[in-house]
Amino acid sequence: MGVPDGVASVAVEVYDDGFACLAARDAALLARADVLAAAAPSGPAVSEARIGVIVSSARPEPATARTPWWRSVLARLNSRAVRTHFGTVAGVVILGALLWHLGTGVLLDGLRGIDATTLVVSLLIGVATTVLSAWRWALVARGLKIHLPLGPAVADYYRALFLNAALPGGVLGDVHRAVRHGQSAGDLGRGVRSVVLERVAGQIALTVVGTAMLLTMPSPVLGEVRHFAPLVGLAAVGALAVVVALRMNKAPSRRGTRLRSTLAEAREGLLSRRNWPGVTISSLLILAGHLGMFVLAAKVAGSGASVAVLLPLAVLALVAMGLPLNIGGFGPREGVTAWAFGAAGLGASSGVAVAVVYGVLSFVAALPGAVVLVARWYTSLKAGSGAAPEPDGAYARPSSEVSSEKIAPKESARLASSSLPFSAEPSEGRPMTPESV
Structure with missing residues (x-):
């Protein structure tokens, strides 16, 4: 190959030592490189015309762009503290603005009309609606294969109603009821879903009956409802058709499997x-009780409107109560009722008075929940003083459709429930107060 013998012998020696097997080829390449370097013209490697300025210091970094003020405001509005207290602040602002604009004279006159008979009637209506709500909850839980006796369900429902009425947001009682029931039953997810489905049943009844009332009875929104109802119906049908088509042509995924499982539980419950x-009968009777409470509040506040006029206004008030921008229910309900009464020619001040009286009567109807709290607080104190507690077997018995291993509460679930406020577990030994929520 034209490689000198000395180079070849070196390559053989290197190969024998195990360091390289291509040393001969490398030597040839080096020799060729020397020839090319000798034939290259002499002179500088780079022409003087292409020599640039040498920078001895680093280029300064550009100034960082300042964050726009509106982004800072949005970041603060999206903070956890604002999200937590936004509903309470909104309820206070709405109620304060109404009272400042309309005055408190009509409101005080309405509150003066509450007598002992009114309080007794509101308590009786509360008993009926609470027992029916607990029965509906027990039915839904049974559909989800969870055993829930009616007695403990009534006690827990009363406690949740009282917490909803006494604490900001209006949903903390239901949240506690869902979590405690799920942990006591040994299946947190299924227990929470039973509470959610029970509340969904009530909202469905309100939507169906309320829409029928607003379409057929005179109200401030009669024209708007009749105009938008066909469009909403067609949009719902079209959306359902699209969802069905996508599900038929799409391969099953984990999210789709979870959705089908949730829908199956909802259908079963x-x-x-x-x-x-x-579920249907209890939901209709519960809604009738709420509407009757509103009519009673209107009569106590001095409104002379007929029942046919008050019922659509009551539906609007109940829809507004579902917004989580309230303090124990006060806030949007008063604003919507003031507007509805004013639009109906009954006076906005009268609407505020009716809404406030309704809130007071609803709070009175939920007062037995305070008795449940005190009783379980005393039980917890008694257990902590060394008295032998009775086992809490309210949710321990499994349903007849499932085995006891799946439904009976485990020891870990019973210990975990002690971290919840207002827990009825007698082994806690600590008081239960609303401030701990």
Whole structure:
């Protein structure tokens, strides 16, 4: 190959030592490089015309762009503290603005009209609606294969109503009821879903009955409802058709499997053959109780409107109560009722008075929940003093459709429930107060 013998012998020696097997080829390449370097013209490697300025110091970094003020405001509005207290602040602002604009004279006159008979009637209405709500909850839980006796369900429902009325937001009682029931039953997710489905049943009844009332009875929104109802119906049908088509042409995924499982539980809890009659009847009777409470509040506040006029206004007030921008229910309900009464020619001040009286009567109807709190607080104190506690077996017995291993509460779930406020577990030994929520 034209490689000198000395180079070849070196390559053989290197190869023998195990360091390289291509040393001969490398030597040839080096020799060729020397020839090319000798033939290159002499002179500088780079022409003087292409020599630039040598920078001895680093280029300064550009100034960092300042964050726009509106982004800072949005970041603060999206903070956890603002999200937590936004509903309470909104309720206070709405109620304060109404009282400042309309005055407190009509409001005080309405509150003076509350007598002992009114309080007794509101308590009786509360008993009826609470027992029916607990029965509906027990039916939904049974559909989800969770055993829930009616007695403990009534006590827990009363406690949740009282916490909803006494604490900001209006939902903390239901949250506590869901978590405690799920941990006591040994299946937190299924227990929470039973509470959610029970509340969904009430909202469905309000939507169906309320829409029928607003479409057929005179109200400030009669024209708007009749105009938008067909469009909303067509949009709902079209959206349902699109969802069905996508599900038929899409391969099953983990999210789709979870959605189908949730829909199956909802169908079993609300629409099964043995559940839907009880869920439907209880939901309608509960709604009738709330509407009756509103009519009673209107009569106590001095409104002379007929029941036919008051019922659509009551539906609007109940819809406004579902917004989480209130203090124990006060806030949007008063604003919407003031507007509805004013639009109906009954006076905005009268609407505020009716809404406030309704809130007071609803709070009175939920007062037995305070008795439940005190009783369980005393039980917890008694257990902490060394008295032998009775086992809490309210949710321990499994349903007849499932085995006891799946439904009976485990020891870990019972210990975990002690971290919840207002827990009825007698082994806690600490007081239960609303401030701990």
